[in-house]
Amino acid sequence: MPVPAEYVRSLHAYELRILLALERLMRRYRWVPLEVLKSATKFSESELSYRLGRLMAMDMVRYEKTPYEGYALVFNGYDSLALHSLTRRGTIQALGTQIGVGKESEVYEAMGLGVVVLKFHRVGQRSFQSARVKRGYMPEAGHCPWIFASSSSAKMEYDALKTLHPAVSVPLPIDQNRHVVVMSFVPGVNLSRAALEEPRPILDEILDNVREAYRLGIVHGDLSEFNVMVDEKQCWLIDWPQWVEIAHPNAAEILNRDIENILQYFKRKYGIDYAFDEALARVVE
Template identity: 45%
Template sequence: MLENIPEIFLSITDKEFRILVAIENKMKFYEWVPIEEIVNFTRFDLKEVEYLLSKLAQNKLIHRNDKTYEGYRIYFEAYDLLALNAFVKRGTINALGEIIGIGKESIVFDATGGIIDRRVIIKLHREGKSSFRHVRVKRETTGERRHLSWLYAARLAAKKEYDALVALYPQVSVPEPIDNNRHAIVMSMAKGQLLAHSRLDEPDWYLDEILSQIKKTYGLGIIHGDLSEFNIFVNPEGCEIIDWPQFITPSHANANEFLKRDIDNVVSYFNRKYRIQRDIEEIIKTVLRKNKNMVYH
């Protein structure tokens, strides 16, 4: 299904998108959106709505329930298309490429965007699909609408990551944030290759570069919170750090613990692979040293 998203996107009509928006909107109030509500929202007649729903169901973009009444809801594939449609209408993306990464909590597509057809990536968050671990939503926000947990989790994770990139770029080596809609982020493609898959000729220099980025990040009031060799890209100019939805600020109750874990993960990796020895406590002291440019978010 995921591999077919570009083809399905091109085949979806404006009226079908209107149906998806109607269901998305009314899911705030219903676990299964009654067909009457879809008719009222779209102002299409019932027969046309039934036809459009059948087409969307064929593409597995909506789910139907008829146990107590005829109702519908969307899942991630439809949510993906709604975000992509928003990006296209804004001119953020012009073409969607192949999937270049699949993780437990995100899917990444290659794309081009802007007036110069710049190569970018689209990151689609998937937090709510398997767990609600990294995104805390207060009970009063969702009320009793637990069926919306996946939607809120993914949307809030994307918003949080986008906000982090906006706060850090360009002072810190992170992807350039370009746009955000729903659970999706458009950003520049990270340069180089993952640290975990690299063999460095000057590992000491790269370790210093990464620790420098950690210090700069802390100076801007942000701690990554899940840093490792799997979310650091290295290139001839230095490094680039990705994956920020779980970031915390230095005012967090466990900030020092998360900061130490980030540093320990990086230093331990360089020790295992390159036998480089560094004093973690001294590094932490250097990062924590007062910075007149400190900003708390």
């Protein structure tokens, strides 16, 4: 769950300054030493202690005694910084209910200029090492906290959506701040939960969208029935943080896997036997 809205609204300017200082300093420290944080914020020891106590009570900051006394920003704090920035920019006005959850994200409705969707990227403890291995935007070594990995993931997805829209049927990208992507609301249901009366036209449309993305130099990288939204008239390809350029050395293998995943799903659920070679030719030729 993202941080409760009332917590974001109740943040004092001093508490925002502490969160921003931790965000900056955590690029150097896993746990920011108290003296370093005190120097960065220019607060007295009593003021800093009081504000840190409030932030820890709201689960925005964590404290650790070993190997030294230090503090770290956690996702509630990072959520607060992103939501505060998006609200000040006028992108969003209110946060609504959760509408989806994945391995590395949570998705919520929100109000902006109408209904929009907020996707909170959360590259967590279990997925962090695999993300470091698989994704080009992750540093090979050094300090990269999960919050910054999540920010990189969000930027990757936002960049893909900007490149693909409107040629490919994807959500309209509206804004991005830190680990949060704001996009247009997509109607319909997840393909994995749909019961299509006419599945073949939807399969054809998915492949056509994969082709258009390929022509724009992008391979999805994680395409399956869980990353497609459908109604009876249209489909949308979603979840793009793992995309690769077609010049990537493994692009052909990744594209083949994307296509195979979709073909196997339609064969398993709807009995459609679509030859892989035919599907691949439709995408790349």
